[in-house]
Amino acid sequence: MTTATLLLLVLGLLGAFDIAWFHTYKGRLVTRPECQREAWIHIARGVVYAAQFLCVPNLRFTGTAYAVWLVLFGADVTVAWLDAREEPRSRAAQGGLSGGEYVMHLVLSVCVGALLHAVFSTTWGDWRLPTGVLGSDVPGSLRLLAGGMAVGCLAVSALEVLVLVERRLGPPAPLHVRVRLPATVEQVWNLTQDHRLHPDWDHRFSSIVMLHEDTQGAYTAPPGTPDPRIQTGTVMRYEKTVLGASIRGFGRYKLHRPMRQSTFEFWSDQPHSLIARGVGLWRYTALPAGGMEFATSYTYEVRWGAFGRVVDRFAFRPLFQWYTEQSFARLARRYFGVRRPRVLGREGRKPRAFPTPLETA
Numbered sequence: 001m002t003t004a005t006l007l008l009l010v011l012g013l014l015g016a017f018d019i020a021w022f023h024t025y026k027g028r029l030v031t032r033p034e035c036q037r038e039a040w041i042h043i044a045r046g047v048v049y050a051a052q053f054l055c056v057p058n059l060r061f062t063g064t065a066y067a068v069w070l071v072l073f074g075a076d077v078t079v080a081w082l083d084a085r086e087e088p089r090s091r092a093a094q095g096g097l098s099g100g101e102y103v104m105h106l107v108l109s110v111c112v113g114a115l116l117h118a119v120f121s122t123t124w125g126d127w128r129l130p131t132g133v134l135g136s137d138v139p140g141s142l143r144l145l146a147g148g149m150a151v152g153c154l155a156v157s158a159l160e161v162l163v164l165v166e167r168r169l170g171p172p173a174p175l176h177v178r179v180r181l182p183a184t185v186e187q188v189w190n191l192t193q194d195h196r197l198h199p200d201w202d203h204r205f206s207s208i209v210m211l212h213e214d215t216q217g218a219y220t221a222p223p224g225t226p227d228p229r230i231q232t233g234t235v236m237r238y239e240k241t242v243l244g245a246s247i248r249g250f251g252r253y254k255l256h257r258p259m260r261q262s263t264f265e266f267w268s269d270q271p272h273s274l275i276a277r278g279v280g281l282w283r284y285t286a287l288p289a290g291g292m293e294f295a296t297s298y299t300y301e302v303r304w305g306a307f308g309r310v311v312d313r314f315a316f317r318p319l320f321q322w323y324t325e326q327s328f329a330r331l332a333r334r335y336f337g338v339r340r341p342r343v344l345g346r347e348g349r350k351p352r353a354f355p356t357p358l359e360t361a
Contacts, residue, residue, distance in 0.1 A: 063131025
């Protein structure tokens with residue numbers, strides 16, 4: 001099966017180029033509504049390819065187990081037929097397949113034919129042997145490369161599934177966090193509006209520095225946003241250190257309603273910052289029974305395209321929600337002596353109690 005393995009590796013390299021260049025960069029199939037069905041077909045093909053990369057170099061099926069080859073390559077042919085049938089409808093808005101992609105598909109078809117010939121010419125007759133699964137004489141280096149290809153196929157398929165699911169879920173909801181504090185609105189307002197104390201209780205920031213409005217070149221305004229130096233409001237530079245790397249951004253207060261509400265916008269021009277820009281507010285509400293409720297709501301846009309949206313939806317945004325809840329709990333413990341703060345997260349969620357450090361020790 002050495003020849004078949006070599007052909008499979010060539011097929012994998014050509015297929016990777018086809019996916020990266022024609023499907024992702026040129027066609028952006030997973031992000032186009034009319035191409036969703038074709039994208040799911042490609043995901044199925046990725047799973048089939050992964051199974052081939054694992055089986056062809058490593059296993060030899062005999063007896064009734066020989067049916068594995070028939071099922072595996074029958075699935076490959078079926079997926080290819082479904083893909084060819086779907087492409088005219090899926091690519092109609094793009095004028096059909098480009099010339100380069102059409103040639104690539106022809107080359108891939110020839111490679112698939114050669115692979116089928118290599119596999120079945122080598123294994124034909126194994127179905128007459130006693131049923132079993134035997135090892136292979138393919139060199140270990142080729143088996144290792146094929147294993148890497150299998151992992152790559154599954155990783156790409158999993159990422160495409162996440163992208164398709166993320167788009168089906170629609171825009172993510174803003175983040176909401178609130179906590180009740182045994183204090184007056186004025187006390188909480190004065191404390192939380194102090195940028196020097198903010199990093200002390202908010203896990204999302206390592207430092208916050210207020211900038212003078214006449215500072216030249218100290219920050220970059222987001223595209224389409226008027227220069228904050230000529231706007232009413234206070235500009236700040238914030239930083240967060242993560243694993244030794246510093247992520248820097250800027251923010252500006254947009255509207256103050258003292259003792260009631262504070263709104264702001266924020267942005268970062270660093271390419272390694274997932275957050276591109278966003279908006280949010282703080283609300284301060286006195287409670288009839290005493291004390292007050294401190295609440296925040298905010299949302300943001302991300303960079304890195306579809307990959308960034310997937311990372312944000314399934315990893316970063318839940319982490320940021322948890323980070324904000326922990327920050328509000330620390331505010332309540334550190335400055336208002338609440339041992340077990342009750343922090344309410346997303347709307348409709350039950351309050352969560354955050355134990356003190358002594359209780360978690």
